[in-house]
Amino acid sequence: MNNDNIRKELVVSAIENGTVIDHLPAGSVFRVVKMLNLEGTDKQITVGINLDSHKYGKKGIIKVANKFFESEDVNKISLIAPSATLIVIKDYKVVEKRNVEIPDEIRKFVKCVNPNCVTNHQNIATRFSVIDKKDLKLQCHYCEKITGKNTIDIL
Amino acid sequence: MKNRSLISITDYSKDEYLKILDLAEEFEKKPTQNILGDYVVATLFFEPSTRTRLSFESAASRLGAKVIGFSDATSSSVSKGESLKDTILTVCSYSDIIVMRHPREGSARFASEVASVPVINAGDGGNQHPTQCLLDLYSIRKTQGKLDGLNVAFVGDLKYGRTVHSNVMALCNFNTTFHLVSPTELKLPSYVKMHIKNSNLEYYQYTDLADVMPVADIVYMTRIQRERFSDPIEYEKVKNAYILTASMLAGCKPNMRVLHPLPRVNEITEDVDNTSQAYYFQQALNGVYVRQALLASILGVK
Numbered sequence: 001m002n003n004d005n006i007r008k009e010l011v012v013s014a015i016e017n018g019t020v021i022d023h024l025p026a027g028s029v030f031r032v033v034k035m036l037n038l039e040g041t042d043k044q045i046t047v048g049i050n051l052d053s054h055k056y057g058k059k060g061i062i063k064v065a066n067k068f069f070e071s072e073d074v075n076k077i078s079l080i081a082p083s084a085t086l087i088v089i090k091d092y093k094v095v096e097k098r099n100v101e102i103p104d105e106i107r108k109f110v111k112c113v114n115p116n117c118v119t120n121h122q123n124i125a126t127r128f129s130v131i132d133k134k135d136l137k138l139q140c141h142y143c144e145k146i147t148g149k150n151t152i153d154i155l
Numbered sequence: 156m157k158n159r160s161l162i163s164i165t166d167y168s169k170d171e172y173l174k175i176l177d178l179a180e181e182f183e184k185k186p187t188q189n190i191l192g193d194y195v196v197a198t199l200f201f202e203p204s205t206r207t208r209l210s211f212e213s214a215a216s217r218l219g220a221k222v223i224g225f226s227d228a229t230s231s232s233v234s235k236g237e238s239l240k241d242t243i244l245t246v247c248s249y250s251d252i253i254v255m256r257h258p259r260e261g262s263a264r265f266a267s268e269v270a271s272v273p274v275i276n277a278g279d280g281g282n283q284h285p286t287q288c289l290l291d292l293y294s295i296r297k298t299q300g301k302l303d304g305l306n307v308a309f310v311g312d313l314k315y316g317r318t319v320h321s322n323v324m325a326l327c328n329f330n331t332t333f334h335l336v337s338p339t340e341l342k343l344p345s346y347v348k349m350h351i352k353n354s355n356l357e358y359y360q361y362t363d364l365a366d367v368m369p370v371a372d373i374v375y376m377t378r379i380q381r382e383r384f385s386d387p388i389e390y391e392k393v394k395n396a397y398i399l400t401a402s403m404l405a406g407c408k409p410n411m412r413v414l415h416p417l418p419r420v421n422e423i424t425e426d427v428d429n430t431s432q433a434y435y436f437q438q439a440l441n442g443v444y445v446r447q448a449l450l451a452s453i454l455g456v457k
Contacts, residue, residue: 116280118261122239142261143282144163146346 013046018065020087021077026050028081029060031154035077035109036069043067056083075103079110079136079152102133110138111153117143126155157455160267160274164285164321169328176293178448178457179441182217186444190456191220197250198224199242200277201233201257206417206439207277207286211254214446223250240269247271252454273453281317286449287416288321290442295373297441298412298434302326308334308367311377311397311422313343318416319377320347327351333358334367338393341383364397368407374399376415376422376435401426414438 024032029049038045044065053059074086078100088096106128112119119126119142128138128147136149156171167175182188196215200208208226215222225231233242239257243266246253253270255263256277263276263283278284296302307326309319313335323333323343327350335343335358342360351358361367367374376399384390398421399413415423415435427433451457 112261114260116258116260118239118257118259118265118279121259122262122265124265140261142264143259143280145260145282 015063015065015089016092017090018067021062022085023083024060024081026058026060031080032077075101076109078102104130109154111155112140113147113151114143114145156452158273161285162263162267162276163283164288164325175448179293179444182444182447187217189219191218194220194454195250196220196222197246197253199255200226201228203227204256210442211446214443243270287318288325290445291322293441293445294438299372302329304330305372306332306370307373308371309375310336312341312379313337314341315383316377323347324350327354336361336364336367371411374413378420378422398422400424401430404432
């Protein structure tokens with residue numbers, strides 16, 4: 001173990017079973033908490049913000065005890081935290097570690113950029129196909145307009 | 156196509172376009188056929204569009220169907236604050252097919268997802284108007300005798316014109332060469348051009364209408380609207396640059412025909428109306444045959 005890891009252990013305690021979402025951009029942590037619907041849960045959650053990171057300078061981390069996410073659920077955070085790593089812990093051991101992936105379809109979490117889109121006027125859950133993953137572009141299933149990286153507004 | 160909604164032109168395949176066009180030809184030969192006597196067609200026009208509504212109602216009536224609906228949201232329960240979903244669900248129990256026009260983009264797709272009967276999109280804001288596109292394909296095929304390998308020029312507002320976008324998408328199935336004439340501010344959006352490139356077809360861009368006259372088989376005119384310009388001076392500069400007059404037709408191909416989705420304002424002068432190139436009024440009539448074909452095949456009668 002290097003120093004960095006030791007220090008992290010001290011700041012954010014280890015969990016026995018659950019999920020760690022690491023390498024979040026420091027500013028995205030609260031939005032990720034909201035996106036994953038963690039606000040209403042009774043699970044034990046540890047949140048770290050502005051932790052030192054060799055790779056990113058400052059980073060955020062979220063640890064959720066006794067919670068294992070569906071891939072689809074976690075992948076949606078790639079929209080605001082593309083560098084995030086998902087770590088699954090069982091009995092204090094890392095059993096899975098992977099980067100989040102941008103999904104092919106996104107439902108509910110993004111607002112359509114088009115002010116005249118029906119989803120902005122009626123009670124309709126938004127739905128987008130991801131037509132470009134590198135230079136993020138989402139096409140609205142309803143109005144067919146494209147919401148780009150710079151116009152993404154997370155609901 | 157039985158029971159399948161038509162929301163975007165890309166919902167149907169090339170073969171399905173051709174099936175509709177062939178069927179429309181049949182209806183052109185014999186427009187009055189009592190084949191939809193057992194059906195009720197609902198025309199829900201949440202915003203007025205007399206031309207499109209009458210065309211659909213004429214198509215339905217000529218096939219013997221009963222037509223119910225409204226021509227304006229203020230005369231319907233929408234004005235009392237009813238949601239689109241509730242209106243559609245209610246109308247489903249009264250009709251076998253819904254034709255709808257709505258000012259919000261995406262409304263027709265949403266309606267087709269909640270409706271238990273098929274939905275035909277008769278225009279959803281600036282998004283799609285697939286029946287206009289099919290009647291344009293019908294008009295092109297009828298005047299040229301074919302759809303494949305034509306030189307088609309689109310003129311005017313190529314940026315916001317939804318009919319232009321759908322027509323380009325549809326024509327990408329037919330080995331078309333595109334000639335795009337517009338002011339710089341109103342060029343065809345890049346996602347539509349990407350569609351042309353992905354189909355391995357070519358397009359050429361022009362700012363001068365005269366340049367395409369010798370090469371075009373079809374000249375598709377559209378209106379340039381003042382409200383599209385942020386700078387009124389820019390509008391004043393280009394407003395008269397895309398007007399087609401009879402004298403400009405001098406060097407055109409003999410088979411060339413001028414199309415326009417109508418209504419026109421001043422972009423085609425009236426002296427063009429009497430030339431053999433003018434086709435825009437017949438084009439509107441073709442809309443009835445194409446809509447007859449759509450109603451009959453979606454209701455599963457043809």
